[in-house]
Amino acid sequence: MxxxxxxxxxxxxxxxxxxxxxxxxxxxxxxxxxxxxxxxxxxxxxxxxxxxxxxxxxxxxxxxxxxxxxxxxxxxxxxxxxxxxPRTVPGALTELAELLAELGAPTEPAWLRDARRAWAEPPRLAAARRAIVPVWRRPWVVLGGDTFASDMLRRLGVVNAYDQHPERYPRHSLAELRDVEPELVVLPDEPYRFTAEDGPEAFPGVPCALLSGRHLTWYGPSLAEAPALLADQLARPVRTD
CATH class of the missing domain: 3.40.50.1980 (Nitrogenase molybdenum iron protein domain)
Structure with missing residues (x-):
């Protein structure tokens, strides 16, 4: 093969x-x-x-x-x-298992078993937070519903404000995003590389969590460590007042 x-x-x-x-x-x-x-x-x-x-x-x-x-x-x-x-964590785990078996893996690899255990009871925020998740800045594009990353965040206690939007990656002006009045802004470092200096200043007064884009969007070995890492990053937002 x-x-x-x-x-x-x-x-x-x-x-x-x-x-x-x-x-x-x-x-x-x-x-x-x-x-x-x-x-x-x-x-x-x-x-x-x-x-x-x-x-x-x-x-x-x-x-x-x-x-x-x-x-x-x-x-x-x-x-x-x-x-x-894949559009959900269980879907990704199943798809990975099927693919690797078809390619000749005699058993599920240890990292996939670890990922199943990690996502069986992932850590969650103490209180659910309604959030927007920009994935691009010029123009502003946010994460919509029916997406793998949105499902990951939901399992960690983040409620995507655009989860019911008809588009999977809605485009809105910054003013429209602010009008949503999110409790949290989630800023991954890919595909657009949001940093503490590039992103939070657009949402003054709103906590902004800087997340590993690889752990938020990749479906593979990173799934095993993603719940703990992302939960820690979500619990330590930065704020621009």
Whole structure:
């Protein structure tokens, strides 16, 4: 089996579980450290010629991470693809288990068992907080409902103010976001890199929690440590008055 992954979180999952299977990954696949496989460009604009040259038995993609046209082009070239689309933590755990078994893992890896235990009873905020979750700033884009990250936050005691919005990633002006009057603003460091100096100042007087974007949005080995890490970050917001 020869696998090319165009999804950073799946790259990490496959590389740690079945290291001999992975033959290619994107330039953005940063985990595990020291990963030594052929690089095929970005997640949004991979070099499909380089992908095909690796003669993969399967290419891994994701609905949010990759473009539909790339999946269709690979299929048209006779390259098998698997498109993932987890929208809940249980869904991600199930999808990961099924994928790894299909790739030849004899049993579930230890990190996946640890992730199941970690999310069975995750730590929660002492009181539920109604929040907005910007994922981009220019323009402002926030996390909507029916998303994996929104489900993760809900399990940690964060109520997404846009959970019922018809769009999965609504765009609003800063004034509109402020009008929601959130009790908390969650600022992940990816895909937009929010920092203590870039983000909280837009929401004066509102606690802002700076979160690890990798642990909020990746579905792979990081799931095992995500509940404790994110809960700690949520409990230590910064505030701009």
């Amino acid at each position: 020869r696998v090319v992954s165009l999804v950073p979180s799946l790259t990490e999952a496959v590389a740690l579980t079945l290291p001999g299977v992975l033959v290619g990954a994107t330039d953005w696949c940063s985990h595990p450290a020291g990963l030594d496989v052929a690089r095929v460009g970005g997640t949004k604009y991979p070099d499909l010629d380089r992908v095909r040259a690796l003669r993969p038995d399967l290419v891994l993609l994701n609905v949010e991470e990759n473009r539909r046209e790339d999946a269709e082009a690979l299929r048209a070239a006779g390259v098998p693809v698997r498109v993932t689309y």
